[in-house]
Amino acid sequence: MYRDPVESLEPLHHRQAAIRTLRVGMIGIGTVGSGTFRVLARNRADIAARAGRSIELVMVAARNLERAAGIVGDSVALTADAMHVATHPDVDVVVEVAGGTGPARDWVLTAIAHGKHVVTANKALLAVHGAEIFAAAREKGVIVAYEGAVAVSIPIIKALREGLAANRIEWVAGIINGTTNFILSKMRDEGLDFAAALAQAQALGYAEADPSFDIEGIDAAHKLTLLAANAFGMPLRFADAQVEGITALQGVDVACAEQLGYRIKLLGVARRQAAGVELRVQPVLVPAAHLMAQVNGSMNAVMVKSDAAGLTMYYGAGAGSEQTASAVIADLVDVARLDGVHAAQHVPHLGVHAHATNALAVLPRAAVHTSHYLRVPVHALDQIQTIAASLAERKVPVRQVALAAERPGVGPQVLVLTGPVEQGALDLAVHALQARAEVAGPVTTLRVESLEG
Missing domain, CATH: 3.30.70.260 (ACT domain)
Incomplete structure (x- = not known):
């Protein structure tokens, strides 16, 4: 029987109106947390339209409550106890952006145990404790989403899991640390030695007072671990990655590479081989004419080689408050869309990758x-x-x-x-x-x- 289009759409409209708001609790209100609050508030209508429901920040845990109140005002409940956010019945999803691997693990596991979805930008947490976290999420049927933990503004996890879902991934290679890319760019462009370039990065806020995680390659290795798990369906193998930073790199080698037609980049590489997977971070020479060699300053880029799509490349900011917030909120939109569907459809979750039984070995350095x-x-x-x-x-x-x-x-x-x-x-x-x-x-x-x- 024919039904008038307006009449047929009306019930759908009412059903959409009845979908309740996704209530978000956030742990941490620093650089990423404050950016997430600003973008959620500024683009509220657009985000709701894309998610199919409103997304509202209802609670924030912070060490400095006075500072937090200056950021979020009186519209958001504040607490100094992160566990209060992780267990509160009025919170549907916990956004963990405080960092670290100790207390953050406990907060995330507690949130999962209470049936809450989790969004995090904490690559160290997932690289070290990801297997435990994903197993707990799978058991409870909740989502753990982590786009902001890998390449900041670049939606590379979504590209691997959705855009390239039809493909067998052969390799992934990326400039995935903005601090070291800035330092290497300065060493090449201005002829600085490593120490001078690092000092400039620190003065401009690209490097922390203790930049060890960045310059020793550890941050990039955390991210590469997540990329490899998504690309190849392998467990998180951070402990097996070969990691070399740029602290020993000399200006003479940067100049000699240029002489030979190359540029030096700190590259994370995950490559599938017959005997296993290469999983390594180190400074390498890249042909100067290659697109990857043109990625300068604090920018990031990831290249993927797959059997059907061929070579694809993804480029974007490698650091920044709202740049990371963009990825965090994209994960919240995924949670809003997927909340209530079967756990196997939870796209941001590692799923089978977290417990692969035919795990690929990581090749030794030799x-x-x-x-x-x-x-x-x-x-x-x-x-x-x-x-x-x-x-x-x-x-x-x-x-x-x-x-x-x-x-x-x-x-x-x-x-x-x-x-x-x-x-x-x-x-x-x-x-x-x-x-x-x-x-x-x-x-x-x-x-x-x-x-x-």
Whole structure:
């Protein structure tokens, strides 16, 4: 029987009006928390239209209640007890943006035990305790969403789980730490050494007073762990990642890379191989003409190689209050849409990835197979062929050999680009090279990534 369109839409309208507001409790009101409050308030109508219901911040836990009141006013209940937020019956979803891995674990697990969904931007928490957290969420049938924990404004988790859902992912590589990318950009553009570039990053607020997590590669490794779990369906394996930061990187290598047509970036790489998965963070040489080499300052970028879509690349801000808030609120919209549906449909949840039984092994460092850059200090300029021959004797494929351009205070240097070779074989060749009389100092080695399809 024919039904008038207006009449048929009317019940749907009433049903939508009856959907109650998603009530949010937030733990932490610092940089990310305050940004989340501002964006929720400013874009309230647009967010509700996209989520299909209103999303309202009803409670905030903060150490400094006076400061928190200055941010949220009197429209939001305040408490100094984070557990009060995690257990309150009027809170549907807990947003954890306080950071850390100790108390945050307890807050999140308590919220899950009370049947609450969780949104977090805390990559360290998930990298270290994610297996336990996701198992608890799966048992309770709630969502744990974490887009803001990986690449800030870049929706890379949604891209991997939804946009590329039809694909077998072959590799993921990314510049996923804004602080180190800013430092490397300054070292290249202004010729600064590492210490001077770090001091500038700290002065501008890009680096913390204690920047260890960033410059040692730990922050990037936390994020890479989550990327690999989503890309390959493997458990969170942060403890097995190979992590090398940029603290030992010298300005001479940044300049030599430029001379050879490359730029140095701190890259997180997760690559599927027959024997397992490469899971590594380290400074690498990227061809200067490659899009990834053009990612400068504090920006982030992630490239994904998959079998059907081919190469795709995602670019955006790698830090910032409202930039991270954008990802946090996108997760809240997912929660608003999915709340009440079967747990298996909870897209932000790792799902099967959190308890894969056919877990891929993480390849040891010695088994990683890449091209390399070597900088070899020598006593005399005429020893370039001797260096190349020494490497060839050890079955290291030599693709290019050059003399480094002269620089004040730096003696003769031979630059070598190798073809692909296992790290273990290269290490033995470098050890033998280091013992030669022609070599005047420590040999520097860095991996080279072509990032080709």
